[in-house]
Amino acid sequence: MSTRAPSTAQLPVGFQASGTTCGIKVSGKSDLALFVSDRDATAAGVFTTNKVCGAPVIVSKERVPSTTARAVIINSGNSNAATGEPGIRDAKIMTAAFAEQIGCSAESVSVCSTGVIGVPLPMPVILKGIPHGVQSLGKSDKHLLDAATAMMTTDTFPKLTSVDVAVAGGTVRVSGVCKGAAMIAPNMATMLSVVMTDAQLSPEQCDSALRFGVDRTFNCISVDGHMSTSDTVLLLANGASGGTLSESDFARVRETIQHVCQKLATDIIRDAEGADHFITIDVKGLESRDAAYRMSKEIADSALVKTAITGGDPNWGRIVSAAGYANVDFDTAWLSLHINGTEVYRAGTPVPFDAAALSKQLKSNRDVHLELAVSGGPCSGNESVRFWTSDLTQEYVRLNSEYTT
Numbered sequence: 001m002s003t004r005a006p007s008t009a010q011l012p013v014g015f016q017a018s019g020t021t022c023g024i025k026v027s028g029k030s031d032l033a034l035f036v037s038d039r040d041a042t043a044a045g046v047f048t049t050n051k052v053c054g055a056p057v058i059v060s061k062e063r064v065p066s067t068t069a070r071a072v073i074i075n076s077g078n079s080n081a082a083t084g085e086p087g088i089r090d091a092k093i094m095t096a097a098f099a100e101q102i103g104c105s106a107e108s109v110s111v112c113s114t115g116v117i118g119v120p121l122p123m124p125v126i127l128k129g130i131p132h133g134v135q136s137l138g139k140s141d142k143h144l145l146d147a148a149t150a151m152m153t154t155d156t157f158p159k160l161t162s163v164d165v166a167v168a169g170g171t172v173r174v175s176g177v178c179k180g181a182a183m184i185a186p187n188m189a190t191m192l193s194v195v196m197t198d199a200q201l202s203p204e205q206c207d208s209a210l211r212f213g214v215d216r217t218f219n220c221i222s223v224d225g226h227m228s229t230s231d232t233v234l235l236l237a238n239g240a241s242g243g244t245l246s247e248s249d250f251a252r253v254r255e256t257i258q259h260v261c262q263k264l265a266t267d268i269i270r271d272a273e274g275a276d277h278f279i280t281i282d283v284k285g286l287e288s289r290d291a292a293y294r295m296s297k298e299i300a301d302s303a304l305v306k307t308a309i310t311g312g313d314p315n316w317g318r319i320v321s322a323a324g325y326a327n328v329d330f331d332t333a334w335l336s337l338h339i340n341g342t343e344v345y346r347a348g349t350p351v352p353f354d355a356a357a358l359s360k361q362l363k364s365n366r367d368v369h370l371e372l373a374v375s376g377g378p379c380s381g382n383e384s385v386r387f388w389t390s391d392l393t394q395e396y397v398r399l400n401s402e403y404t405t
Contacts, residue, residue, distance in 0.1 A: 018146060069236055194236070222387070282384065298323065
């Protein structure tokens with residue numbers, strides 16, 4: 001998809017960030033992002049479930065949850081995955097070098113890496129670059145933008161956002177950055193993301209808020225169904241805004257964390273490699289959220305659905321057949337489908353529609369909306385899921401056939 005102007009976002013109180021160049025990328029583009037809290041923060045994390053996970057995932061999983069988190073260091077251009085014990089050692093060395101610079105323990109620093117798999121980290125350039133990154137730390141909008149930019153690999157624009165929410169006694173800010181454009185699949189987070197807030201959260205609140213948000217956002221996107229080795233979402237809450245949250249205040253903060261995660265997750269789909277369409281899939285009327293999720297994911301991952309949308313082909317049979325093999329119990333006599341608001345299938349029966357007009361609409365509009373509803377019968381209910389995906393184009397094939405060459 002086309003390059004977009006950078007977003008504007010602000011850091012929460014008590015956080016700093018930087019994005020600098022240490023020399024990992026042969027392009028010379030920035031490749032080292034640092035995030036620092038000026039005080040101990042409560043931290044939680046959600047990580048890839050891929051058994052071939054990166055060394056930074058192994059290290060960071062040992063360090064969250066935590067009540068003494070201070071920082072996150074991220075490099076792009078090299079994923080430090082499938083690198084064995086040397087890779088784990090290098091990840092720990094990165095955190096120790098960064099920790100020494102900011103005056104905290106290495107165990108208070110989480111680490112992420114993204115890029116090519118199976119290549120050792122160029123540690124001399126990283127270690128040389130960390131002091132410069134620390135010297136570049138700051139609290140401005142530009143510092144956060146620089147950090148988001150340094151995380152990018154095949155992304156065409158930096159992904160960042162911030163939202164302020166009113167609570168008793170003041171305002172809390174939630175800010176987030178992420179990277180991702182391909183190797184995107186659910187079941188964890190499908191990319192790298194750091195979410196920060198100056199709210200005061202307990203370890204239990206931090207973990208539950210993050211998982212609630214991730215389950216409804218980062219776990220509801222898919223570009224190519226390929227789960228990364230490096231997927232990580234971290235939430236740091238440093239309490240710098242002051243005051244303990246009431247139950248209702250926490251609910252608002254949790255909702256804001258989900259909002260931030262959704263903005264970042266959908267930006268990934270809008271930036272999907274080679275994609276021409278941003279596809280929203282709504283599945284409604286099932287008896288469990290899990291059932292609605294499985295149906296929406298099967299549709300999102302279908303190469304035939306994706307390519308039909310690429311070509312502007314309103315081939316609705318591909319969509320309902322994908323729903324049918326999702327291993328979900330429902331009565332097809334109650335299934336209906338709308339494509340961009342046009343009803344094409346009702347109660348298990350085709351509905352006459354203007355295929356030429358709908359095809360023209362699909363070709364001329366980047367946003368596509370697929371809505372499936374089960375309106376009755378056994379196993380129907382009130383649960384729904386919204387899922388986001390992209391189409392599949394020749395440009396995606398070209399990009400990923402030449403990735404390392």
